[in-house]
Amino acid sequence: MKYVGQRLERVDGIKKVTGDLKYVDDMKMPGMLYAAVKRSPYPHANIINIDISKAEKLPGVKAITVGKDFPKRVGLYLADKTFLAVDKVRYRGEAVAAVAAETIEIAEEAVRLIEVEYEELEPVTNALEGMKPGAPLVHPELGSYTHAPIFHTIPGTNISEHFKLRKGNAEDAFKQADYILESEFYVPHIQHCPIENHVAIAKYDRDGSLTVWASCQSPYAVRAALSSAFEIPLNKLRVISPAIGGGFGAKAGTTLEGIVIPLSMRTGRPVKLTYSREDEFANSYVRQAMHSKFKTGVTKDGKIIAMNVEFVWDGGAYTEYGVNIAKSAGFAMAGPYEVPNIHGDSYCVYTNHPVGGPYRGFGMAEIHFCIEQNMDTVANAIGMDPVEFRKLNAHKPGGRTATNAPVYENCGFVECIDTVVKDIDYYTPSEQPSDPRKVRAKGIACGMKAPSMPNNVASSAIIRLNEDGTAYLSVSAQDIGQGSDTTLTQIAAEALSLAPEKITINTGDTANTPYEWQTVASRITFCAGNAVLKAAEDIKKQLIELASIKLSIYPRDLKLENGYVVSTQYPDKKVSYAELALGLTMPDGSGVHGPIIGRGSFIPENVKDFDIETGQGDNPVAFWTYGANAVEIEVDTETGHIKVLKVASCWDVGKVINPTLIEGQIEGAIVQGLGSALFEEIKLDKGKFLNQSFMDYKIPTIGDMPEMIVKFVENEQHDGPFGARGIAEPAMIPSAPAVANALYNALGVRIHQAPLTPERVLKALKEKENN
Template identity: 45%
Template sequence: MEENKYIGKSTVRIDGKAKVSGAAEFIDDLDFGPDLLYAAIVESKFAHAIINKIDTSEAENIPGVVKIVTGKDFPFRFGLYMHDRFIFAQDRVRFVGEQIGAVIARDAATALKAAKLVRVDYTELPAILNVEQALAKDANLIHPELRHYKHVPWFFPKSDTNIAHLRKVRKGDVEKAFKESDFIFEDTYTVPRYAHCAIEVHGAVGLYDNSDRLTVWTASQSPYTQRNLFAEALAPLGLSHKDIRVITPFIGGGFGGKAGVSMEILGAALATAVKGRPVKVLWSRAQEFYNTYQRQGLTARIKVGLKKDGTIIAMDNILNWDAGAYVEYGANVVNAAGLSASGPYNIPNVSIDSVCVYTNLPPGGPYRGFGYSEFLFGLESHLNEIAKKMKIDPIQLRRKNAIREGDILNYGGKMNANGLIEAIDKVEKEIEWGKKETSSDPNKAIGKGIALFWKAPAMPPNASSSAFLKFNEDGSINILISGMEIGQGLLTVMAQIAAEVLTVPPEKIRVETPDTDRNPYEWQTVGSHVTWGCGRAVESAAIDAREQIFDIVERALGKDRKSLYLENESVKSKTDNNFSLKLCDFIIAGIQKPDGSYRGGPILGRGMFMPEFTSALSDPETSQGGHPNVHYTVGASAVKIEVDKQTGKVKIPKVVLAVDVGKALNPDLINGQITGGLLQGIATVLYEDMRFNNKGKLINPNFTDYKIPTSMDIPDEIVPIIIEVPQPDGPSGARGVGEHTMIPCAPMIANAVDDALGIRIKSMPITAEKIALSVKHS
C-alpha cells in the first residue's frame, strides 16, 4: 500500500492562526450596524403553572422598547424528533426559566429593564421534579396533549402518561436465561443532570428583511437542521426553505449543547416581529445553564445473569430518564441509549426498557456521549461489583464477554470490525493492572479502575453529508461543507482528506464554517459522525474534481485517462515520464488547444454521502429488524487514583485511554479529543452536578458553584492509545471518536475508588465530600 502523504499526519490546524490571533469570529463578535435591536426574555418563575394573563403595558411605556411579543404571537409547535415545544409558552409553563415572552429594545439594558416589568399572572400547578413522581399512578400530566404530538416513526409515546417515549429491546429469551444463570446480580445506579459549559454562551441574531428573506446567525452545531426547523416552525408566516439562510461562524464549544434548535428559534421568530431590523438574543451564563439542553438524569436498574465461569447470559435493564419539560431532542438520547445499554458485550439474552420521562425540569438533550456516559456509569460499576463477588478479575470478566466482530447486536445486526480486545490489553499493560501500589502517605490510598466503552452515532437513517470543492487560479482550494468546526478540528481533517486525493497540501486548502446559502447540506455535527460522513463527502468531492481534471487532460491533450495520476499538485502520466502539468495552469483557465480554443474550465468537485445501509424500521416491542446504528466505536480506559481517606480528595497520577478510531486521520487532533474528553468526563464524576431546589429552580447556574475543572485539576499523566482497525465505509477507514473519550470516566473512577477504599458509590457525582463521608460511615 502506498504511504499516505497527508492522511495520518499530525498536521497543524488550518484554523490555528485564526484562533491564536483573535481573528476567529464568534456570534457575538459579528457587527450588525447601528439599527441592531436586542431582546430580553420574560421567564417563568414556576416549574409548572398555568399562565392566566400577561400584562405588558408597563414595559411598553419604557422609552427604547420597540416591541413586546408573547406566546400568542407565535402559536407554532416545533421540535427535532417530536413537536412538543412552542416558541414561547402558550397556556402553561413547564420549567423555571421557560420563555414566556420577549422585549425587543434599542439596547440591551432597556430590554432587560423592561422585561422585568412584564407582569405574568400564574396559577401554580404541582411540579414534578423526578421520575418517581412522574411515573406515579395518577401523576399530573405535564403534556396532556401528548397523543397529538407529531414525532418520528421510531418513537413510542404513551398517551395519558408522562412517558414521552419507550424504547424496548428484547433479544433472546431473558426469562429463561435468568433461570439458567448461576448468579444474578441486581442494583440501581443514579446519575444527576449535567451542563455542557461551553465557554461561549448560545446566541442568535435574526434579520427578516423587507424582501421577506430571513437570515439567522447562530452559535450552532446544526445550521441545516436549524434552517429546516425554522422553516417548519415559521411556515405559517409563509417562509420557505429557500428564503431562510443560517450562517454559523466559529462556535466556542458545543459538546452537543449547540445541536438541534434551542434558544435559536427566538432569533428566527423575533426577527419576523421587527421586520427590516436585525435582532440579537444572547444568553447570559445563567440562562445558558437553565434554558438550553441539559444532560438528562438517569436512574438505572441493572440486572445481570451469569454462568459460573463468568459468561454473561442475561441482562435486564430499566433506564428511567429524567428528560425534562420538552423532549423534542432528548427522547432520541433515550432511544439511542436504550438500543445499546448492554454495553460492548456479547450477551445473547437482553431486555432493556429505556423510558423517556417528562419532568418539570429544563429540557434534556444531547450532551457529548448521548446517554452512553449515563448508562455506562451503572453498567461498568456493576460489572466490577459482580467481578468482586464472583472473585473474578474485572478485566478478565470484561475480556471474556467483550463483543467481537460479527457478534449479534441488540437489534439483530452484526457488530463491526473492532479493536476492543486490543484496547483492553493495552490499557491493562499501561496501567500496570494487578500491581498493587501503596502511598507513602498513610492518609492516602491508591486504586485502579477500568471501564470499557462503546458508542454509535445516533442519527436518523438518512442523515447525509455533502461537499463542494472549488479550485482557485493558483491551484489552492476552497472546500464548502456544513459540518461544523466545533473545536474538534473538522476543517483541518477535511483539508487533509482532500489533500490526499488531490496532492495539494492542507495549507493550500481553506475550509470555513457554514452558510446554508453557499455551503451544501449536512444534517448536523453531532454523534461523532462528521469525520466519517462529511469526510466521505469531501473525499468523494475530491475524487470528482480529480476525475474532471483527468477528463480535461484527456480531452484537451489526448492522454489516456487510465494512465493519469496526480503528484505534487501536477497531473502526471504512468506511460509518459516527461508529461507533467501543473494544476494551477489549467484548473480555472482550462487547457488551450493548438487552435487557440480551450477545453475544461473551473474545476468544481461535488460529493455526497448517505449511509444507505441504515434503517430505523423495527418492531416496537423488540427493536428487532432494523439497522439503526452505522457502526460502534469501542475502547477501554483505565485510571490510577490517589485518594485521601480523610478529605476524600482524589488525585489522578495516571490515566490511559485506548480507542479504536479505525484510522487516525490526524493523530494529534485525536490526542486532543482524548485529553479534553477525559477531563470533561472526570469532572462529571468528581466535581460537577446540577442542583435544583424543591421548587425546580437551578441553584448553581454559574461557574462559582458549578465547578468545571481548571488547569490545576488535571491528571498528572495522560496516555492516549490509538488503535486502528479500519472501518470499511469510513474515509481511509476512519470512524468517529469525539464523544468516546469522555464516556468511560465515571465508572472508571468509581471502580478506582472502590479499589482504593472498598467503597462502592452508586450515585454520581463522586465528590470528595461523598467519599470522605462514606469512609467516615463505613
C-alpha cells in the first residue's frame, strides 16, 4: 500500500512543536470571569448549612452556586454523581460551592469567605472493609440510581457493581488438580499526570444556547452528560475540544465542566476554571486501587484446569465510570490463558477516596500485575519453566476465552512470547556487574486487552471534496497524543488514493464534526478508522459514477489513482477529483449530482451482551489484542533500588498503519508501566492526600528510560481497517509484572504489592533472611 504502513510525519506535529496549537487554557474571551471552588475538608460528612453571604458582598464577585441549585445526578454507566455536593460530601476535596469573579484572586478570596457547617461521618477507607455488612454507606440511595442494564448494583451496600464469571465447574475441577496454589496481591491508586491540567470554559447565551470549551477526550459523551444534568436540548449545547495535552483516561468523562456552567447561566458571561496540579491529583479521576485473590488448580503436566478469582476495586466516592472497569476486569480475570473452569467475582466498591475512573489499560494493567505474578508463582511451584508454562496454557487459535468466546483464528500470542524471549535472550543468564551488591536478572509477563464498550456504540466520519481536489476529513475522535489524527488521515489517503498532505482533518466540535461515542478503549483506529474507510468508499462510489458519465466508461473499468479517476484499460483516459468535486455540467447546461460528500458510520458487528449471571457470551467484545514484554533489571541489594536496563516488547497489532506512531505508543506505554511498577502510588491517610504534587509523587523521567526493542506481529483483524486493531493501551499492561517477575528471579523475593519501592525490596530481603 502507498500510505498505510508508512512512516508519515504527524499531521499536528508542526503546530505542536512550534506552539501554534492552542489549548483551552490559551483562550481568553471578552468579559470572561474566573471560577474558584470551595472544597470539603472531610472525606465523609453531612452538609448542614452553607453561608455565602460574606462572599456575595465581596466586590468583583458575580455569581455563587451550590449543589442544591442543580441536584440532578449524572453518570455514563451509573448515575451517581452531581457536580457540586448535595447534602453530603463523599471525599476530601469534593466541590461544595463555586464562585465566578472578575479575577481569579477575587474568586479565591470569596471561596475563603464561604462558611460551611458539616456533621462528620465515619469514612470508608478500605474497599474490603467497605464490603462488609454494617459498613457505613457512602451512597445510601444506591437503589434509586439508574444504571445500564449490564451492571449489577447491590442496594443497601457499598457494592456498585458485582460482575460474576462462571465457566465450567471450578469446584469439581479442583478435585482433579495435582497442585492447588493460592496468592493475593494489591495495586494502589495512581494518578494519570497528563501534562495539560483540566480546564473548561462555559458560555451561556441569551437564546438559551450553551457552548463549552474543554480539555476532554470525548466531546459527545460530555455533551450527553451535561445535557442531562442541566436539561438543555442537544441542539442548544455545543462542546468543543480544540486540543488535548494528554489524557490517559483522566479526560474521558465529566469533571469540572458542570461547575462552570451554572456560573455562566447566572451571569451570561463566559466563565473559566483551570485546575491546579494539586486539583489534578485529587479532583480529577484516579486509577482505582484493587485487591485480588487467586486459587489455581494445575495438573502434573502444567495445564491449568481451575481458578477461583476475586477482584475488589476501590472505586472511590463515585463509580459512574468505575463500574465498567470492574466488569471489564471480570472478562479477563484468567488473563490470556485458557482455563476451562473458572469461578470469579469482580466487585466495585464505594469508599471515601478520590473518584476512581478510566486509566490507560482500563483495569488490565492492574489485574495483570496480579495474574502474571501468579503465573510465575504457579510455574515455579510445580517446577516448570514460566515461559513454557505460559505457552502451554496460552490462548491459541481454536481455543476459548474466559467468557467462552472463540479465540480468533490467526491469534499470534505465542509468536509474541517467542519474539520477546529471543530479543531479551531470556535463557542466557544476565551478565553480572562487578559491584557485588548488585544483581541482574530477566523476567517476562504477558497481557491482553479488548475495547470495553457497549455493543451499540458508533463512530462516524464525513469527507468533503474541495474544488481543487483536496479534502476535509471530519471526525470527533480526539488525538490525545496517540496520533489518531495522522492514522485516520493515512486511512483516508489510502482509500482515496490521495496524498495525505491534501487531506485536512477536523475534530472535536459537536456542532461541526460527526458523532463519536468516546475516545477510549484503544478503539479509535478500529472504530473511527472503519468509519473513515466507509466515508472514503462513499466518495469513491460517487467519483466513479460521475467519471463514468464524463469519460463514457463503465464504472467497473474505473479506479482511483493519485487524485484522478482513471480507466483501468486506457490509463491516459482520466479525470481529476477537482473536476468532479462540485458535480458535472452537462452539454445542455444541466447539473449532475452536486458537491461530493462522503459519509461513513461503523458499529462493530455481532458484539453481544453477556449473561449477567455467568459472564458467558460468545462475542462480548470486538477483539482482543495480545502481546508480551520481557525485561532485564539490576537490583541494588544494599539500597533496594531497581533499575530497568532493557525491555523487549512484541504485540499482535493486526496491521501497522504507521510504524513510527505505533512504536512511540508502545515505548510510551512501557515507560508509563514502569512508573506504576517502581514509583507511583497515591498515599492517603483517612482520605487525605499525602503526596499531592510532583514533589512527592514521582513519575519516570529520561533517566529511567531503558533500552527498548519493539516488534510487531501482523495477523490482520478480519474486520479492522486494512486489518488493524488497537494497541495504545495494551502495551502498558505487562510492564509492571515483568519487573516483579525479574525481581523474583534476581533475589528470590516476591512482592505482592505495587510499586516495588526500595523500602519494600529491602523489607522482603530481610524477611527472606529471617526465614
